[in-house]
Amino acid sequence: MSNEYVPPKVWTFDAENGGEWAKTNRPASGATHEATLPQGTHPIQLYSMATPNGQKVTIMLEEILALGQQDAEYDAHLIRIGEGDQFSSGFVDLNPNSKIPALLDLSGELPVRVFESGSILLYLAEKFGLFLPQEMPERTEVLNWLFWLQGSAPYLGGGFGHFYSYAPVKIEYAIDRFTMEVKRQLDLLDKQLAKTRFIAGDQYSIADIAIWPWYGNLVRGTAYNAAEFLDAETYTHVQRWAEDIAQRPAVQRGAIVNRTWGEPWEMLAERHKASDIDAVLKLKSL
Template structure:
């Protein structure tokens, strides 16, 4: 029996044919129901989930706080993607694209909404003057890699991650296609990190903060359960960098914010103060 797919003249939506997220994915945008977002006491209000894109922002915020930027304190509310929270009227007002993370900044004369994870990193780095060089050439190189990540991660997540870990069936062609691209990306990072401490040199920047939650989590075995399949040990510079970043206190703190799965010492659905994180990390097995 042939398994070849012959596309129809006009595509129609089949909500039963989409794998793990079929029940929430639709070919239309916009709010599906009315519900306001919660709002805490801080100027920065984050609505997110501890996926790689969500971790980018909470890691940066925790790094900023540890760097002494008190104005970076924030409230973070978990958005349950599986429950379609991202399609509430309140969330869509912050991000019309219905994707986490989404940020509201109430410190300006008029409230500012910021969406798309890479843009949130750039917005916060420029606002607070940290983790982004002031030198034009050095800043440009950081932004090269920030935008590289924004363009490359969908091949890792929506491509490799989906077909290897989440699709209802495993098919050789898409797995091979996206494995090849993922390994090409890992090889690129390995070469870029040769002789460097961080992605662009000796300085830790938003390029590292953007890339680590995707590629660091994968090579450390924290995403897709694919470290052996991808032969991650063959990328020694990426492994060294990933382990180095993972030990940073800001990363240890930021990666658990808005996390609603896993061990009790790595889950914090909502965050309103540093003590919220402290109380969770206190449960880490000794």
Template sequence: MADHDPADNLPAGYEPPKVWNAETESGGQFAGINRPTAGARYDRDLPVGDHPFQLYSLATPNGQKAAIMFEELLEAGHAEAEYDAWLINIMDGDQFSSGFVEVNPNSKIPALLDRSGREPVRVFESGSILLHLAEKFGAFLPASGPQRTETLNWLMWQMGAGPFLGGGFGHFYAYAPIKIEYAIDRFAMEVKRQLDLLDSVLADRRFIAGEDFSIADMAIYPWYGGVMKSAYDAQEFLQVKEYANLQRYAEEVGNRPAVRRGEMVNNIRGPAERQLHERHDARDFDLNTQDKMEARGGERVVP
């Protein structure tokens, strides 16, 4: 390791101890829910609806992937893909209930309980959910051949690249309690490289893996389309207008009807008419968005 002056560290004089103190306060917007241990923190069963698939989620970029997949399946005519979507508010610690931990021991959204077979199957990690549903319904992923491999290439790329954008750049640029120039510059460099990569790939492709919309797009759009539009309020900082092909892609994918619906599911932020806290029926999008529920005093209409 190169020599350095501890006085230049942040905070000044800081040196990593031989053993990390588990009681250290991490600070930032998510400090209240972060702990160095896994497992349930309290007992509570998860709700279960009438449909074959039970989705437990929040409309973060990772959560949007699963809801978009379900809505795209239904849009494509797969009626057996009907699902219930239950809100998991991560700021309230819903992901640490015993019921949720049974479905996802990692306590991260989204989590899926597939009850379409003889025995319930838990599916966690957003990429795994996309792959599971694509293979179950034979949709949005070629069955074999080079195009299947190319689609999986980009799905796995997003799963590996996303943390640099979210937990790296997004955290230090938008959520950390202090602004650390080194950290912001380090992750901004990587995000710019990722944006340039996607922009170059999309120069001669309609979608990420080729000419057909796929689970690769469902994984990549919520993260990188979000950066194009509003995520972290960093559009000027990252100069996203430089990436014309990615801008075109984000607009096209964002205007797909199923994508627009998927972005609404378990959404608790932004315009009330774009929030559907729970989804149990396709008619919920017309009847039970948050603006309509607030006008009724919080009452949900059962379609």
């Protein structure tokens, strides 16, 4: 593979030219095979994988449960994106965009499908009245940062993460371009967190829940193995915030759901009851 690439007049799809995670992308939407999604017993059915976008929702659900809202009980079914589960007919019916996470709320008279991680966080925050202020100025500030994350994270994941960690060749131009943008984002977060305890102010919110799986994991060295490359230690306020969030019990619980890699105490392929998480976390102390 050469870096001296000359684009053809008309692009054609080469399924073998994508490196790791290549099977998660294709140039057409819709289902590739018939399959019915499993369904558990709880009001909320989640179909996901413990990528940063997946962690957002399981952390949110565990935070809600930690406050005693038992109506947030959920089944978390594993969608193996590397094997194309997201292209099944059942999943496409739930999310026509074929991306995790996707949620089905069965608690009302009619089922409600919710897709896109930011939309799911907002839906759950409004449904349970938690982690989103009611006052318009504070609410708007939280939403500012939630939408910032939704627009910025693709530069971190699909941009920097892909070219630095997953691409089949190292392209200096691509890595430099996305490194510059990610460092700008970290600098922005660092300046914001120098002024406030949490992302959008003094209260923990869906802004923190959305941003931590991406940027918290990044500066803590658990994403892309890039903390040293990015000189992450210099973003001291982001580091403080990332460690504070990481110590929250609900974050520790939600972060392992639908995860199939790492240490034994980090992996829980599916969650159907609270004790499923309890059993895995106990392994850390053994």
